[in-house]
Amino acid sequence: xxxxxxxxxxxGVPEYASSSQHYVWLSIRTPVxxxxxxxxxxxxxxxxxxxxxxxxxxxxxxxxxKVLRKKKYTKYNLDAMKRSxxxxxxxxxxxxxxxxxxxxxxxxxxxxxxxGLSWPADRFIVQVLDDSTNEVLRxxxxxxxxxxxxxxxxxxxxxxxxxxxxxAGALKEGLEKKYVENCEFVAIFDADFQPDEDxxxxxxPYLLENSKLGLVQARWEFGTAGVWRIQAIIDAGxxxxxxxxxxxxxxxxxxxxxxxxxFVGDVKVKNELPSTFKAYRxxxxxxxxxxxxxxxxxxxxILLCKVHKG
Numbered sequence: 178x179x180x181x182x183x184x185x186x187x188x189g190v191p192e193y194a195s196s197s198q199h200y201v202w203l204s205i206r207t208p209v210x211x212x213x214x215x216x217x218x219x220x221x222x223x224x225x226x227x228x229x230x231x232x233x234x235x236x237x238x239x240x241x242x243k244v245l246r247k248k249k250y251t252k253y254n255l256d257a258m259k260r261s262x263x264x265x266x267x268x269x270x271x272x273x274x275x276x277x278x279x280x281x282x283x284x285x286x287x288x289x290x291x292x293g294l295s296w297p298a299d300r301f302i303v304q305v306l307d308d309s310t311n312e313v314l315r316x317x318x319x320x321x322x323x324x325x326x327x328x329x330x331x332x333x334x335x336x337x338x339x340x341x342x343x344x345a346g347a348l349k350e351g352l353e354k355k356y357v358e359n360c361e362f363v364a365i366f367d368a369d370f371q372p373d374e375d376x377x378x379x380x381x382p383y384l385l386e387n388s389k390l391g392l393v394q395a396r397w398e399f400g401t402a403g404v405w406r407i408q409a410i411i412d413a414g415x416x417x418x419x420x421x422x423x424x425x426x427x428x429x430x431x432x433x434x435x436x437x438x439x440f441v442g443d444v445k446v447k448n449e450l451p452s453t454f455k456a457y458r459x460x461x462x463x464x465x466x467x468x469x470x471x472x473x474x475x476x477x478x479i480l481l482c483k484v485h486k487g
Contacts, residue, residue, distance in 0.1 A: 250383065250441045258382035268300040269385065271377060272360040272407070276306045276347045277318070277368035278340075284318050290371035292325040292332065295378065302356065303332045306347040308340050342418035345426075349416040352407070364404040365424075372402070372446045379444045380404045391436030392428065395444035402446040409436045419474060422467030429475060433482045 262268065273291050277284060291303050305322055309315050315336065322334040335351060342349060348365065351357070362384060366372060380393040384406055391409030395402050410416070413430035420426050428438070 250439050250443075253383060253386060255379065255382060258386050259378060262382060262385065268297050269361040269381065270359050271296065271301040271381065271404075272304060272352075272357055272363040273301060274304045274306060274348060274351050274363060274365045275368060276308070276344050276351075276365070278308045278344075279311050279314060280309070280368035281311070281314050281317075283369045284314075285321055286371050287366060287368045288318075288321050288325065288332075290374075291366060292328070292330045293374050294372065294376060295374045296381075298329055298331070301331070301377070302360065303330060304351050304354070304357075305332065305334050306351050307334065307336050308343070308347055342416070345416040345418040345423035348423070352410065352415070357407075360407060362404050363407050363410070366402060366446070370402060370446055376444065376446065377404070380441065383439055383441070387437070387439075389435075389437045390439055391431045392438045394438060394440045395446055396440075396442050406436075409434075412436065420467055420471045422471055425468060426471055426475075429471070429479070433479065 273294070275287055275291060277287075280287070288303070288305060294301065303325070305318065307315060307318050309318065319334050322332045325332050333354070333356070335347075335354070337347065337350065340346065352363070362381060364372075364377065364380075376395070380395060381404065383393045384390050384404065391406050391413075393404045395404075409431045410427065412434045413427055413436070415427075416423055417426055432438070
């Protein structure tokens with residue numbers, strides 16, 4: 178490592194290069210090129226060390242949790258909370274949003290799974306936010322929505338003239354509908370999600386028990402899904418389309434406002450893998466580059482935020 182940092186690399190110029198090019202290369206090699214190469218090596222080494230420390234830290238946390246068997250959500254008695262809710266019959270109104278864009282393979286599965294949730298039918302609204310550009314597919318999605326409406330489920334099929342803000346824009350406009358004013362919580366499922374029928378029963382009680390919770394986060398096969406308190410979304414400034422990780426953006430802003438989150442690892446939500454390799458590449462690019470872009474945009478906001486005390 179010492180030789181790599183401090184010994185001058187043997188970088189030569191091809192014999193066929195002209196004398197003028199050779200002179201230029203010699204004049205910039207020592208004062209410019211070599212320091213830049215050294216700096217690049219040092220930065221890469223520092224980043225590698227940071228990544229190693231992060232991995233070790235996460236491993237330690239996971240081991241501690243597994244050994245002690247202590248998780249944040251285990252301090253709640255979910256069964257007792259469910260019984261209390263059933264006795265009171267004071268079921269909160271829940272909005273369920275399904276943003277979709279040309280989802281021909283999975284729209285029936287996702288709409289069917291959400292409409293089949295075991296929550297009082299008059300206490301939840303299914304909002305299908307269809308930004309599809311395929312008119313035939315739009316008609317099929319609308320027909321599917323009407324089928325569930327005929328079964329007594331409160332389904333709202335919403336479309337837009339433009340895709341401003343993409344997914345974040347659709348979610349934001351969905352929350353601005355007049356009929357959402359009576360909703361206290363919102364669950365959001367991408368079009369490739371199929372929640373179990375007891376999903377709301379396994380998440381909503383936490384929000385009712387603790388008024389400081391802004392989000393109950395559940396597990397899905399390749400990430401997370403959850404239920405938001407609508408007031409937490411409003412306090413955080415609503416959905417924004419400045420990055421490709423709009424959900425992380427909202428979560429960070431809500432956290433800065435003092436809202437608490439809880440991850441319930443026992444509640445799982447099924448979802449589909451990307452249907453094409455191109456979609457998979459886009460998904461991975463979004464997950465890998467989105468957080469870095471968000472951090473760049475929010476660094477000042479995070480550093481200057483005031484600590485909220487409970």
